[in-house]
Amino acid sequence: MKKTRETAGKKLSARTKGYLLLLLMVIVSWGIFKIITPDNFGSPKNMLSYFEASLLAAVGAVGFYFVMVMGMFDFSIGANIMLSAIVGCVFANRFGLGYVGLVVGAIITGALVGLLNGALYVKLRIPSMIVTTGLALIYESVANYIAGGVEQTLPSGLRAFGQMPGNIILAIIAFGVAFLLLNYTKIGTYTYAIGSNEFVAKNMGISVNKYKVLAFIISGAFLGVMAVLTISYGSSMVAVTGMASMSRNFVPTMGCFFGLAFKKYGMPIPAIIIGEFVINIIFFGFIALGAPTAIQDVITGFALLIIVMLTTKVAKGEIVK
Amino acid sequence: MSEIRLQVKNVSKSFGITKALQNVSFDIAKGEIHALIGENGSGKSTLTNSLTGIYQKDSGQFILDGVEVNPKNQVEANNEGISIIVQELGTLDGLTVAENIFLGHENKFVKCGIKNTGAMNRMATELLKEYGFDRIKASEMIEHYNFEDRKLVEIVKATYFGPKIVVIDETTTALSGEGREELYKQMKRIRESGNTVIFISHDLPEVLRLSDTITVLRDGVYIDTVKSSDVDEDGLKKLMVGREVSGEYYRADYGEKVSDEVVMRVKNVTVPGLISNVSFELHKGEILGFGGLSESGMHEIGKACFGASFDREGTVELQDGTQINDIPTAIAHSIAYTSKDRDNESLVMNQSIRDNICLPSLNTLANKLHLLSDRKLKKFAQKFAATMSTKMESVDQFASNLSGGNKQKVVLARWIGKDSDILLLDSPTRGIDVKVKQDIYQLMDKMRKDGKSIVMISEELMELIGMCDRIIIMKDGMVNGEIMRDKDMDENTLISKMV
Numbered sequence: 179m180k181k182t183r184e185t186a187g188k189k190l191s192a193r194t195k196g197y198l199l200l201l202l203m204v205i206v207s208w209g210i211f212k213i214i215t216p217d218n219f220g221s222p223k224n225m226l227s228y229f230e231a232s233l234l235a236a237v238g239a240v241g242f243y244f245v246m247v248m249g250m251f252d253f254s255i256g257a258n259i260m261l262s263a264i265v266g267c268v269f270a271n272r273f274g275l276g277y278v279g280l281v282v283g284a285i286i287t288g289a290l291v292g293l294l295n296g297a298l299y300v301k302l303r304i305p306s307m308i309v310t311t312g313l314a315l316i317y318e319s320v321a322n323y324i325a326g327g328v329e330q331t332l333p334s335g336l337r338a339f340g341q342m343p344g345n346i347i348l349a350i351i352a353f354g355v356a357f358l359l360l361n362y363t364k365i366g367t368y369t370y371a372i373g374s375n376e377f378v379a380k381n382m383g384i385s386v387n388k389y390k391v392l393a394f395i396i397s398g399a400f401l402g403v404m405a406v407l408t409i410s411y412g413s414s415m416v417a418v419t420g421m422a423s424m425s426r427n428f429v430p431t432m433g434c435f436f437g438l439a440f441k442k443y444g445m446p447i448p449a450i451i452i453g454e455f456v457i458n459i460i461f462f463g464f465i466a467l468g469a470p471t472a473i474q475d476v477i478t479g480f481a482l483l484i485i486v487m488l489t490t491k492v493a494k495g496e497i498v499k
Numbered sequence: 500m501s502e503i504r505l506q507v508k509n510v511s512k513s514f515g516i517t518k519a520l521q522n523v524s525f526d527i528a529k530g531e532i533h534a535l536i537g538e539n540g541s542g543k544s545t546l547t548n549s550l551t552g553i554y555q556k557d558s559g560q561f562i563l564d565g566v567e568v569n570p571k572n573q574v575e576a577n578n579e580g581i582s583i584i585v586q587e588l589g590t591l592d593g594l595t596v597a598e599n600i601f602l603g604h605e606n607k608f609v610k611c612g613i614k615n616t617g618a619m620n621r622m623a624t625e626l627l628k629e630y631g632f633d634r635i636k637a638s639e640m641i642e643h644y645n646f647e648d649r650k651l652v653e654i655v656k657a658t659y660f661g662p663k664i665v666v667i668d669e670t671t672t673a674l675s676g677e678g679r680e681e682l683y684k685q686m687k688r689i690r691e692s693g694n695t696v697i698f699i700s701h702d703l704p705e706v707l708r709l710s711d712t713i714t715v716l717r718d719g720v721y722i723d724t725v726k727s728s729d730v731d732e733d734g735l736k737k738l739m740v741g742r743e744v745s746g747e748y749y750r751a752d753y754g755e756k757v758s759d760e761v762v763m764r765v766k767n768v769t770v771p772g773l774i775s776n777v778s779f780e781l782h783k784g785e786i787l788g789f790g791g792l793s794e795s796g797m798h799e800i801g802k803a804c805f806g807a808s809f810d811r812e813g814t815v816e817l818q819d820g821t822q823i824n825d826i827p828t829a830i831a832h833s834i835a836y837t838s839k840d841r842d843n844e845s846l847v848m849n850q851s852i853r854d855n856i857c858l859p860s861l862n863t864l865a866n867k868l869h870l871l872s873d874r875k876l877k878k879f880a881q882k883f884a885a886t887m888s889t890k891m892e893s894v895d896q897f898a899s900n901l902s903g904g905n906k907q908k909v910v911l912a913r914w915i916g917k918d919s920d921i922l923l924l925d926s927p928t929r930g931i932d933v934k935v936k937q938d939i940y941q942l943m944d945k946m947r948k949d950g951k952s953i954v955m956i957s958e959e960l961m962e963l964i965g966m967c968d969r970i971i972i973m974k975d976g977m978v979n980g981e982i983m984r985d986k987d988m989d990e991n992t993l994i995s996k997m998v
Contacts, residue, residue, distance in 0.1 A: 247593075358613070361614075361616065362613050362614045362615075362616060363609075363612055363613060363614055364605045364606075364609060364614060366614075367594060367598050367602070367605060367614070370591070370593035370594050370598075371591050371593070371594055371598075371602060373593055374591040374592040374593040374594065375591050375592075378589060378591055379591065379602075380572065381552070381553050381572055381573045382572070382573055382574055382602045382603040383571075383572040383573060383574025383575060383603040384602075384603065441593070442640075444640070
């Protein structure tokens with residue numbers, strides 16, 4: 179009756195199962211909208227553009243995964259993206275640093291925001307959700323101050339990361355780095371160890387606080403890359419205030435949930451990438467349908483809950499928090 | 500005494516006002532199995548946790564091979580040549596078997612910041628093969644293995660690098676016979692290699708059989724160190740408790756007729772993958788034992804009768820016809836259940852002892868307006884914590900701060916407070932010292948005489964033989980025999996039906 183032993187040794191099939199599930203989700207979400215609105219949705223060209231759009235959030239989500247898998251949360255990701263994009267734009271445009279200024283400026287800003295989030299969370303010893311919510315207000319104000327209340331536009335000559343192949347190359351590099359960190363460095367091992375049992379991890383000599391801060395920094399740096407892709411794709415960024423940046427939290431967070439749900443299949447990063455693609459298929463499907471925004475939001479919300487519920491498939495008796 | 504490996508010199512450690520260790524001093528030799536025994540809360544785990552960097556001692560010294568060691572965590576302790584296998588689960592979900600084995604020691608596989616996962620897996624595979632645990636795959640996620648296999652991984656983790664001292668803290672109670680044999684084999688191998696094992700166990704026959712030397716602690720104070728060959732079980736009990744422990748350890752009665760009144764009728768109960776077609780009747784005032792190998796399915800019996808099993812088939816019916824299909828119904832009908840896995844399934848670790856004891860009794864403790872009185876809850880918790888002689892600062896202390904045995908006492912105190920009529924006790928004396936074990940046996944005997952019915956699930960054959968009116972032996976998820984109480988019954992009778 180050693181049921182658990184029998185389940186061992188099925189890693190390959192589990193991974194294949196994970197990929198098949200994701201593929202099924204892509205086909206089902208595409209199929210539904212293709213049937214309803216066959217003419218203006220889902221052509222190969224359209225699908226490629228949905229995929230390109232999904233890369234933005236996927237890059238942020240793979241970074242955010244390091245924070246979430248440790249059991250922490252970050253409500254400031256939208257504010258981080260906004261601030262990083264504006265600083266990158268200012269470096270590239272106002273200081274004349276071009277692409278270097280855009281990429282380095284955004285990534286360093288994102289990482290610094292992550293450092294501040296992590297450091298305050300560790301030092302103040304208050305929940306990450308509260309710390310990052312408070313800090314989001316500050317980041318929004320800083321972004322607004324830097325932008326001088328004016329929409330920051332990226333010159334057309336600096337928008338290579340907003341289209342093929344620049345966006346794909348940058349995203350692939352980001353995914354590669356995340357994959358490397360997660361699977362081939364101590365950081366990945368310790369990330370999972372801390373997420374599993376912080377006390378035991380500490381007893382194993384792991385500097386838990388250091389790696390928590392590092393997770394926020396990694397997350398911030400990836401959000402910086404997302405900021406580069408976002409401003410390059412959309413050409414400009416407005417520094418909003420009053421927590422309006424929170425609306426940018428949703429898509430990367432949902433992608434991250436895909437990663438967490440598919441962690442058991444040993445493929446969180448591909449799950450995040452394909453998950454974001456599925457989200458975008460649904461999103462563009464509604465646009466093709468011309469559905470009102472409120473309806474779109476309601477159905478998207480439900481669709482995502484159903485997807486995560488079906489894919490997570492929590493074992494009986496397992497506690498869900 | 501042969502060459503000294505470790506000198507423990509005036510080590511003290513306090514938790515708040517509780518003095519867990521007071522100026523403890525003794526020596527441990529090279530190439531021996533040195534047992535550390537004492538009642539729950541006597542300071543055994545605190546001492547070894549201080550030695551292995553899990554806790555930081557307040558004062559005193561650990562001198563290893565003439566050099567003072569003061570590790571800040573387990574990895575530092577490993578680097579000094581000291582390792583530990585802890586009482587509860589010490590491996591981490593989300594990591595592979597190989598990652599768990601080398602956690603904190605990844606640097607040997609890291610070049611330019613990149614971890615060579617292949618090399619790590621290969622080395623772990625070799626180690627697992629060397630230990631005879633080939634069935635455990637190095638690259639597999641640890642959560643795909645059961646508790647026992649994970650403990651075997653911990654054995655590899657703690658011993659592969661040839662530490663000078665290996666602490667084995669109350670690990671045997673978590674293992675089945677097969678797992679224990681593996682552990683014993685490793686302990687002997689360590690001793691033969693000239694290194695030392697510090698062995699913590701409440702199982703005195705096991706201690707006497709395996710160890711060369713035994714040190715006794717009581718209430719955080721060093722009592723004595725004796726040669727195993729110079730002492731017997733009663734002598735050890737006396738040293739541990741500070742007085743003679745009477746011979747009335749188990750029930751003394753034989754031939755008493757059990758009531759014909761059936762209080763619980765279990766019919767064709769099946770839990771997929773765990774137990775199959777189990778039927779039995781529990782009588783009023785009866786202690787019904789369930790024995791078998793760890794994986795025989797016996798640990799699912801308690802859950803199934805408590806309505807806590809998933810996908811259970813068959814029926815569990817009370818005398819009045821009530822069907823037990825869920826936990827609230829079970830509790831409402833005066834059924835209690837204690838799990839073998841007390842940390843995860845019985846205790847709310849980050850809540851006070853008071854809350855843990857009062858939890859199932861809140862309805863009766865509330866007033867007419869359903870309001871709870873803090874004073875009343877405290878008084879209730881204090882009363883039953885005292886009944887179980889729980890060693891604690893106060894009932895406001897968190898359950899997580901208690902020693903293993905005292906946690907078990909809190910679990911039992913909860914159900915004694917609830918005054919349940921049917922008690923489903925899975926491994927009730929696991930990790931409990933000899934004195935409290937005796938108290939629990941006496942309590943069970945009293946309950947039986949008061950008309951309460953008990954299902955006792957245990958891997959300790961002697962306590963089943965000593966306490967039960969009837970013993971059902973499980974094998975491969977099915978009932979493989981039933982044996983009535985008899986003073987001539989011995990372990991072999993049960994083992995023949997278990998394997």
